[in-house]
Amino acid sequence: MVQDTKEINRATVITELLRSRPTSRGQIAQVTGISAATVSRAVDQLISEGLVREVSALVxxxxxxxxxxxxxxxxxxxxxxxxxxxxxxxFAIVDLLGSTVVEREIRTPADFSPAKLGEWVVAEVREAAGDMWNRIQFSSVGLPGAVSQDDGSVSNASNLAQVEDRRFLDALESSFGIPVEIDNDVNYALLGEQHFGVASQYPTAAMLTLGAGLGAGLAIEGTILHGRRGLVGEFGHLPIGPLGTRLEHLVTGPGILRKAAEAGVTLADPAELFVSDPSNAITTLRGNFDHALLIVLTAITVSCEPEIIVLGGGIAKSLASSLTRYEDALRQNLHSSPKLVLPGLGDMSGAVGAAVSGLHRAYRELGVSPDALTSLPVVTPSLVTRDQPAVMSAGLESVPS
Structure with a gap:
């Protein structure tokens, strides 16, 4: 569909406002090359639509x-x-400019049926949203599985199998009553870190999560990579151990506990594998973990040559003191290494990234060019909760609910 000149000018003005707000008519004209009169007409139209307002006069x-x-x-x-x-x-509810207005973290009722789980997600969002529920135009939901680009089906969600059932998605969509987008949760986490976290200066980046499962997201020049069946980044399925043991069984929480039990070692928590004064048995288990982790880090590095790999999830929190050592090992094997870091958004990376994806859909509805979305939204200095101080180094600050 060919846009007319009026639509193009309108979209250009909105895009510039998203990039550099607040700004003036003259500044928009200077940056975009559109005549001052044309900019003024577009701005007047946007004001009449309630999308733009005049905030103050420049001295x-x-x-x-x-x-x-x-x-x-x-x-x-x-x-x-x-x-x-x-x-x-x-989940995070954000306004058109990317400021968080509601943020929540709650336990997942993992024993719910597929349909009930989908309804529960929406009920929690609706309750938290309160009076702003009717202003929510788009929803994006990150799932712990591979999401097909062909038909939207979900697979390989072993830790929450209900999401593979079509009844879950049907209940989610019907309960929301607005457009719903789904994707792998790690893809969204990477999107969040690239816009508001530690990867914001790195267009080519990767995210690796280590928790109950293993997931990876890859981005090249600001674009998240998706395969037709959503299997890009599913490195946990690599058979690397004896008799084809999958990689995820060596580096995830359940896998660590299982391997410890097989070795006759009792661990109350996977984090005990990373204690400062381990026994000989734990040292062996830790060596096996390090070897498996180095394999997946190598696979990520050679797959897209990221400038940075963000390590998230519960297991990654125990690795802060070891990141330099892993970088050295990668450098020894490949003669170069991406930067290894923990998330800047903490456990909220996925929710923030999902919100960013929803904003991109809202911006496209306003006519913003897809090429401009890799740098939007722009929130200075970070994605923050309204009336809360910005956190310069850590992106979104966790705000108590």
């Missing part, structure tokens, strides 16, 4: 009318990003 020493600053109306639309995990579910 100027010159005579004549002072330039007026413009900003987008944040409450025009809201989106919700959900990270549905086997243990915990996290």
């Amino acid at each position: 100027s020493e010159s005579r004549g009318r002072r330039p007026v600053l413009l900003d987008l109306e944040a409450d025009t639309a809201h989106v919700v990003g959900v990270d549905l995990g086997a243990s915990n579910t996290r």
